[in-house]
Amino acid sequence: MSPDSPIPDFTLRQLAYLVAAADDGTIAAAAARLHVSASAISDAISELERSLGAHLAIRRRAHGLTLTSAGAHVVAQARPLLAAARELATSLAADGALVGPITIACFPTLAPTILPPLLAGFAAEHPGVDLRVVETTQDGLAGRIESGEIDVAFVYETLVPGNPRRRRLYALPAHVVLAADDPLAAQPTVRLETLVDRDLILLDAPPSSEHTLSLFAARGLTPRIRQRVRSYEAVRTLVGRGLGYGILVQRPANAASYEGFPLALREIEPAVGPVGVDVLWSADADAPPRVRALIDFATSLEWPAPR
Template sequence: MDALDAPAYTLRQLSFLVCAADEGTVAGAAARLHVSSSAVSDALSELERALGAQLTVRRRARGLSLTSTGVEVVARARALLAQSRELESSLRGAPGELVGPITIGCYPTLAPTILPPLLQGFGAAHPRVELDILEATHDRLEGRLESGQVDVAFIYDTLIPGEPQRAKLFELPAHVVVAADDPLATGGPVRLEDLVERDLILLDAPPSSEHTLSLFSARGLTPRVRHRVQSYEAVRTLVGRGLGYGILVQRPANEASYEGYRVVMQEITPAVRPVGIDVIWSASREPTQRTRALIDYARSLPWPQPR
């Protein structure tokens, strides 16, 4: 290529812009990149001069924001940077070998079910693929697939962010969790009507909280929430101590809480609609060969089935 045909900007400048956009401040980008704030600021100014457009608005007290042109440039910069990384990765492996990073997003309560077989099996088959994990609720995944920050994610189908490509892995209905010495532990399926006067330990993380409350509202009921916690195991631990009941979707093989108290899972009657667990990926970016291989592998696994 003739030197005159080369772009006036550099990948380094683009990477600084993307980092600054993600962090929201020049100082934050500098800390993440391990460079000085002046180096980031100079790179942004040089990029703006090269493109002949203002990309950012930088205010000392308010941080950094993107102009409308800056938003478009950041989106294109992410794609260019991803392509450059892909070029580098493709040259590091033997023909047919998968090499390079995959960032996997996973809803926190799904992580104990999804990640162990996925990381062990796929990792053993493709040891030169770097699997990075981001545990995040649906709201935190918003925009990350389209931006390229996350390559693939495993989430509940009730609140999928944006309009990604998707495939269902399995589905499970919610169930009631009670302490082993609770009278409901031996009585078979439980009616929601029998729970409204009891204390609910609510898993208060979207979409789990919305889903649980919707089960009651669909029957004209309002549960009595005693505690709200954001951890799946915190629900099981409080239930194990007899502080209330829980409503959960995932079904661990271990019947004991962290503290060793036994808990019992009971079905809900009448039956409630199952919750789907999906694998999702960007609709606007073609997945890399290694990401596609991970999706195919995930779809081939023998996931849990309703009891």
């Protein structure tokens, strides 16, 4: 492309095909997802390379597609361009209303608290917005906010890959979950030293597991883990059966396990610091109006407080 040319020689479609192939790892996978032929994507990438005068990707039949340094640069620059193009098309059809998709990521342990008011309340106010939910752990967020694959994420105050913008929704200290007939349930608070020789049902999902173990480590203690489970409700169910105790942050209104066994929630003594729950979004690009509206809606709600 000539430096004096007012119009680039490449197209948004060529950029989109390169980004898709980079994301999927192979041209065949990108073609299947986009419902086009593999040759269409391959030809588009070749045309883009000719237009830019740079080799963007190494294509090997058995090893998929690998971006060159120039290709990685183009993909990074193409993402906000493609997002802006999608927003332009959406805004012209909106007639002033908020429309279009929002992809929401949420930690599984937060989903029962965060998602219902968003999917009910925000959706009722803005029926033209399509809310799409992705439940994922901290590890599953890597790069997905920066790439634009996820618009907003609801997470615990913790280390999240990248440097996204954030707002605090609420903060709760961890508490001990006991079977209602456990002798410790008769006490208003529980010391970790009292629990250390008992069986712990550990919520083994980052960052919950790390936080629980850090509470003990801060006091020079090592808990005796009986079971590691990935589900918040599995912890409460096993505790309700009398198989151990749990340490959790979220506080559901229903004080019974999934099976209906009564549970007791007790604060930890001495008090532990609260765990923040934040909403995150990309710092690399301006959030479209519908995403900003969702963030404002989420931060305006009354979220749970310690009981």
